[in-house]
Amino acid sequence: MSSSGASHKLHGLRLALGEHYRIINSNKLSQFGFWVIVVFTVIALLAPWLAPYDPWEMTYDSEGNFASLRPPSWEFPMGTTHLGYDLFSQLILATRTTLLIGVVSGFISIVIGANVGLIAGYYGGKVDEVLMRITDILYGMPFLPFIIVLIALFGRKLEFIILAIVLIIWRTSARVIRAQAMSIKQRQFIQMAKARGASDFRIIYFHILPNVMPLLLLYAAFNIAWSIITEASASFLGFGDGETISWGGMLYELWLSGKTRVAWWWFASPSVCIILLVVSLVFVSRAYEEVANPRLRKR
Amino acid sequence: MLDYILRRFVYTLITIFAVATILFIIFRMLPGEPTMQVISPAMDPAVQERMREAFGLNEPVWKQYMIYMKNLATLEWGRSFVSAQEVTDILGHRFWNTILLMAAGMCMTLVLGIGMGIIMAWRRNGPVDLIGTVVGLIFQAAPPFITGLLLLMVLSYRLGMFPTGGMYAPGARPDGVLDLLMTADFWHRLVLPTLTVGMYYISTPMLIMRDSMLEVLGSDYIELARAKGLKSRVIMMRHAARNALLGVVTISGIMIGFAVGGQVVVESLFSWPGMGQLMVESAAQHDYPVAQGTFLMLAILVISLNFLTDVLYSYLDPRIKITAKGLS
Numbered sequence: 001m002s003s004s005g006a007s008h009k010l011h012g013l014r015l016a017l018g019e020h021y022r023i024i025n026s027n028k029l030s031q032f033g034f035w036v037i038v039v040f041t042v043i044a045l046l047a048p049w050l051a052p053y054d055p056w057e058m059t060y061d062s063e064g065n066f067a068s069l070r071p072p073s074w075e076f077p078m079g080t081t082h083l084g085y086d087l088f089s090q091l092i093l094a095t096r097t098t099l100l101i102g103v104v105s106g107f108i109s110i111v112i113g114a115n116v117g118l119i120a121g122y123y124g125g126k127v128d129e130v131l132m133r134i135t136d137i138l139y140g141m142p143f144l145p146f147i148i149v150l151i152a153l154f155g156r157k158l159e160f161i162i163l164a165i166v167l168i169i170w171r172t173s174a175r176v177i178r179a180q181a182m183s184i185k186q187r188q189f190i191q192m193a194k195a196r197g198a199s200d201f202r203i204i205y206f207h208i209l210p211n212v213m214p215l216l217l218l219y220a221a222f223n224i225a226w227s228i229i230t231e232a233s234a235s236f237l238g239f240g241d242g243e244t245i246s247w248g249g250m251l252y253e254l255w256l257s258g259k260t261r262v263a264w265w266w267f268a269s270p271s272v273c274i275i276l277l278v279v280s281l282v283f284v285s286r287a288y289e290e291v292a293n294p295r296l297r298k299r
Numbered sequence: 300m301l302d303y304i305l306r307r308f309v310y311t312l313i314t315i316f317a318v319a320t321i322l323f324i325i326f327r328m329l330p331g332e333p334t335m336q337v338i339s340p341a342m343d344p345a346v347q348e349r350m351r352e353a354f355g356l357n358e359p360v361w362k363q364y365m366i367y368m369k370n371l372a373t374l375e376w377g378r379s380f381v382s383a384q385e386v387t388d389i390l391g392h393r394f395w396n397t398i399l400l401m402a403a404g405m406c407m408t409l410v411l412g413i414g415m416g417i418i419m420a421w422r423r424n425g426p427v428d429l430i431g432t433v434v435g436l437i438f439q440a441a442p443p444f445i446t447g448l449l450l451l452m453v454l455s456y457r458l459g460m461f462p463t464g465g466m467y468a469p470g471a472r473p474d475g476v477l478d479l480l481m482t483a484d485f486w487h488r489l490v491l492p493t494l495t496v497g498m499y500y501i502s503t504p505m506l507i508m509r510d511s512m513l514e515v516l517g518s519d520y521i522e523l524a525r526a527k528g529l530k531s532r533v534i535m536m537r538h539a540a541r542n543a544l545l546g547v548v549t550i551s552g553i554m555i556g557f558a559v560g561g562q563v564v565v566e567s568l569f570s571w572p573g574m575g576q577l578m579v580e581s582a583a584q585h586d587y588p589v590a591q592g593t594f595l596m597l598a599i600l601v602i603s604l605n606f607l608t609d610v611l612y613s614y615l616d617p618r619i620k621i622t623a624k625g626l627s
Contacts, residue, residue: 029433136310137317139553140602142560145578145594152582152590153325229442233564236444237579251444260448261456271445278440 023287033283040277043092044099051089055245058084072265079265082257090245091269097246098277101158101231105165106224112166113173113223114216118204120174121181132178138171144233151239158241161234165227173219180212214292221285225278232274247274304610311606318598322591323367327360371595377588379581386592390574394596396466397562397573403489404496404565405555412501413547416508417540423513431509435502443561447495447568454491461491464570492569499561500554507550511543545615552608556601 024034043050053059059067061075070080078087120131147164154160184190185208193203209216234240235248236255247270254266342350358366370376376386415435419428438446455461462468468484479485515521516539524534562575570576574593581589 133310133313136605137314137321139556139605140314140318140598141321142563142594142597142601143557144560144563145575145597146560148563148578148582149322149325149590149594152585153328225440229440233442233444236442237564237567238583248442248444251448255448260452264452267448267452271441271449274445275437275441279437282436282440 023291024284026287026290029283030287033280036276036280037284040095040099040273044096047092047096051092053086053089055090055093056085057089059086060084069259069263078269079263081253081266082259082263087250087266087269090250091247091273094245094247094250094270095273097158097241097244098228098231098248098274101162101165101246102224102228102277105162105169105227106220108162108166109170109223109227110173110216110220113170113219114177114209114212116170116174117177117179118181118208118212121178122185122200122204122208124182128178131174135171135174138168141168143168143230144237147230147234148237148239151234156240156242158244161231161239161241165230169223169226169230173216173223176219177212177215180215181208184208184211214288218285218288218292221281221288225281225285228274228278228281300613303613307606307609311602314602315599318602319368319371319595320364322595323364326587326591376592376595379589380586381581381584381589386588389577389589390592390596393572393574393577393593396571397566397575400489400492400496400566400571400573401555401558401562403493404500405551405558407493407497408500408554409504409547409551411497412504413508413544415501416505416543416547417512417535419505419509420512420516420539420543421535428509431505435505438498439500439502441499442564443495443499444564444568446498447491447565450491450494451568462488464488464568466572488569492565492571495565495568496558496561500558503550503554504547507547508543511546512539515539515542545612548615549608549612552604552611555608556604559597559601559604562597 024030059076059080061067061070066084067076067080067086068084069082070076072079076086076088078091080086081090116131116135120128146168147161150160150164190203190207193207198207231240231246232248232251235246236252238252238256240246240249240252250270251267254260254263257263259266374387376390378385379389382389415431419431422428451463455463466485466488467479467482512535521534521538524538529538562573563578564575565571566573566575567579574597577589578593578597580586581593
């Protein structure tokens with residue numbers, strides 16, 4: 001990462017499409033993660049066409065018997081719940097909810113975090129002080145309890161869950177991006193842009209932003225992963241959206257039904273999906289971390 | 300340094316104040332009667348009216364806010380809608396239960412995590428390093444309610460090795476914390492929730508320790524120690540590990556802060572009678588005074604932990620004196 005003094009962009013850090021391809025293929029784990037994410041995205045997009053049943057539809061087997069608590073079989077690939085709901089259909093439709101929450105809250109929170117971080121880091125002084133105190137206050141908020149309070153007060157709705165997650169989660173990205181922006185600000189090419197009379201807006205969004213891009217993508221992936229874990233945890237505690245099926249919600253229904261002792265299949269599939277998706281996001285983000293933090297690269 | 304600590308302390312107070320204010324605003328935005336925050340709809344109308352007077356709910360908002368702040372400061376946190384007990388009394392009991400579980404979980408996380416991190420850095424790129432990294436990341440990706448459920452299903456339901464939950468056997472209510480700590484049953488019941496907490500957080504100190512060890516190992520003074528012919532064990536423990544710990548300390552504070560919020564899941568899963576379980580129960584029952592008090596208490600815990608981390612960090616790293624303002 002040699003800062004090429006005269007040029008006003010750090011070419012080494014700007015990411016073209018080909019760069020993304022190289023980063024993701026740089027190791028086995030991130031390759032694995034990338035393909036898992038692709039598969040889940042396809043499932044989420046095609047969910048209503050892939051799921052054989054409604055999530056809360058009582059099912060009957062080919063002989064016409066009520067299919068309650070069936071272990072996985074050809075007819076019900078992931079088994080059924082005690083009320084005869086098909087877990088395979090639930091799982092597919094829940095993928096859509098989980099990805100939606102992850103992507104929407106991940107995106108909004110990184111936009112807030114990036115802006116707060118860039119503005120605080122670039123302007124410094126009073127602006128920085130105020131923004132960082134707000135961030136400190138958010139660090140004082142216990143995350144899950146905050147979501148539980150909001151949901152208990154305003155109702156079990158998807159919008160409120162996303163809102164609650166977004167309100168808290170941007171804090172980490174703001175701090176990290178601020179630190180990076182502060183160091184980039186000192187570089188020669190920024191000083192030169194200033195001398196040429198570039199506006200603050202232009203410097204922040206055209207000169208600094210491209211250089212914090214790897215870091216931004218890294219934290220976007222983290223934010224998505226955290227959102228997914230958080231939504232699943234809140235749903236498991238009974239503070240999810242009651243009308244939309246999600247992986248955490250499936251486990252909540254299992255816990256409520258008291259069938260944990262028998263229905264291992266009911267536990268297995270949503271759990272594996274949550275872990276698989278989150279771990280994939282972490283694997284991919286670690287590949288970006290090596291770009292964002294070159295000191296790690298040699299190891 | 301004293302100056303730095305003092306300033307941090309003032310920030311800490313301001314943060315608590317701000318969180319309390321946010322809480323006031325959120326509860327005030329409640330759809331329907333704003334009085335639901337303190338007055339149970341189930342109460343007698345005459346009593347409701349008297350309480351409205353007492354909490355100043357007929358007054359303008361700014362005056363309500365003053366009364367709210369005064370009540371918080373004088374520990375008048377209201378009564379539960381469900382049990383009519385004082386919120387502060389309920390919290391007094393629950394507080395230590397949460398602290399006990401958190402302390403056990405964090406001890407396990409830090410001791411094992413730091414130890415593993417040192418070994419992984421030592422045997423860098425070897426099988427231990429690779430397996431440690433992957434297993435750590437998977438544990439981190441598995442939300443505590445999943446690992447907790449798995450532990451329950453395997454060790455408790457299937458193998459019957461541990462009780463399914465609670466802090467003591469039904470009916471055996473110990474008199475105090477000390478009494479509780481003396482019973483073997485308590486320690487037995489502590490194992491599963493501690494493992495659940497520990498597994499989720501272990502990768503943080505482990506990977507940070509590994510990375511900062513490697514960073515330290517690349518620096519000049521380690522080269523010098525090597526050139527002096529010191530044994531690699533001495534270099535590892537005395538020179539590298541000591542300096543690498545600094546990074547772990549900072550992260551641990553934030554991690555323990557996060558863990559306070561995570562208690563909600565673990566305590567609910569293992570019916571551990573702490574503040575996290577109380578938070579879920581009171582929110583589900585719309586017992587607002589308890590929910591509000593518990594949230595505030597958890598927030599104060601997180602904020603105090605953040606403060607302690609800052610102090611500890613400034614003590615461990617003398618360079619902080621010069622750059623006091625730069626750290627946030």
